[in-house]
Amino acid sequence: MQVRSTLGVLPAPILCDTPGSFPWSVFHERYPELIRKVRDASAYGPEHRARLDQLGEQIVSGVVGPPDAHWHDRDSWLRWCEPHVGKSWSETPFLWAENYFFRRLLAATGFFDAGGMRGVDPFGPFKSVELASAATDTLLTEFNELVTHTGEDEQAPALLWSSLQANHADLCFNLAAGVPSGPPSGTGLLIDDGAAVLRHLENSEPGQIVLVADNAARELLPDLLLIDHLLRRGLATGVELYVKPQPYFVSDATPTDVIAAIRRLTGFGGPAEQAGHRLWEALRAGRLALQCPDFFCAPLHLWEMPVELLEHFATASLVIAKGDLNYRRLVGDFWWAPTRPFREAVGWLTAPVVALRTLKSDVIVGLDPATVDSLDQDSPGWRCAGTKSIIQFGLSG
CATH class of the missing domain: 3.40.50.10880 (Uncharacterised protein PF01937, DUF89, domain 3)
Structure with a gap:
């Protein structure tokens, strides 16, 4: 089934790059605060807390990195990340950036790892x-x-x-x-x-x-x-x-x-x-x-x-x-x-x-x-x- 032809010419995607805009505020204000709340809501150990802190710094002042080598869905994320790796988070499409942020947050909390936080919903509380x-x-x-x-x-x-x-x-x-x-x-x-x-x-x-x-x-x-x-x-x-x-x-x-x-x-x-x-x-x-x-x-x-x-x-x-x-x-x-x-x-x-x-x-x-x-x-x-x-x-x- 081909649907691309029904969409017409797509306008510019909504980006995160304009200070004071809603997408910009999400990554510079809302998500750092969300990370702090997630960090404090469950009994995460030092490694998980450090990962969360690092994620909070990356989305504000860092660049997009590739998916981690051990991710079970790494092949898919390599493909989705390819146009954006090395860019600042603010330069990426808002929809893409939000999705990647939440995938990285799950990685930071050990949701897919073999340790004790495997399968623990970080938002469950x-x-x-x-x-x-x-x-x-x-x-x-x-x-x-x-x-x-x-x-x-x-x-x-x-x-x-x-x-x-x-x-x-x-x-x-x-x-x-x-x-x-x-x-x-x-x-x-x-x-x-x-x-x-x-x-x-x-x-x-x-x-x-x-x-x-x-x-x-x-x-x-x-x-x-x-x-x-x-x-x-x-x-x-x-x-x-x-x-x-x-x-x-x-x-x-x-x-x-x-x-x-x-x-x-x-x-x-x-x-x-x-x-x-x-x-x-x-x-x-x-x-x-x-x-x-x-x-x-x-x-x-x-x-x-x-x-x-x-x-x-x-x-x-x-x-x-x-x-x-x-x-x-x-x-x-x-x-x-x-x-x-x-x-x-x-x-x-x-x-x-x-x-x-x-x-x-x-x-x-x-x-x-x-x-x-x-x-x-x-x-x-x-x-x-x-x-x-x-x-x-x-x-x-």
């Missing part, structure tokens, strides 16, 4: 705290009240909205910023195609839905509750939930995080508990399938996925892309005109697709010129502040 938090209790209580006091037809839009709103629970965004992990006030929905998404599901033959997950813990719960609703109402014959095969971008969900989230549901009581048990049964029956291809931890856009995976996505009745990172990979982390039509940007994917995203980086498409002008004038930094959201839907063809 943060995920566990959030999953057990009072804010998560509140979310599940609100879900129980929704199911108790509304009809099923009213629940679908509420669950879609909840899945979007939970995207504010981004640990990478909040840990480094030093703010609570609750949703900020004044969040504005710039594009709301939610009704079109629901019409598509209700008017189409039920099929396999693909949900590309973003964050674990509190954000993952509304995703799972939405999946349960889609299966229970017969709006999907099955759901494939794509998560990361290893810890990634702090809060990104892994299979372990999915299991923990379902257990949280089954232990809560009421409709949330019932939904949790249905999800267990859906996993056992194969109607809910966890998928974690290595590709999803690669520094690539979604149109660069292996051909067989791309062809599989094309057969979905709906692809749901959650979160900011998946949006960047879906439309391309380039300086697109913000008015570029969304359907044109995702024309490489022939399946219907909806993006549920809180804006936390520069790339955006599908806005009208008046909205862009107003936001640029009245809300400087609106693209990256985490205060604007979108439900963006595009049909194939």
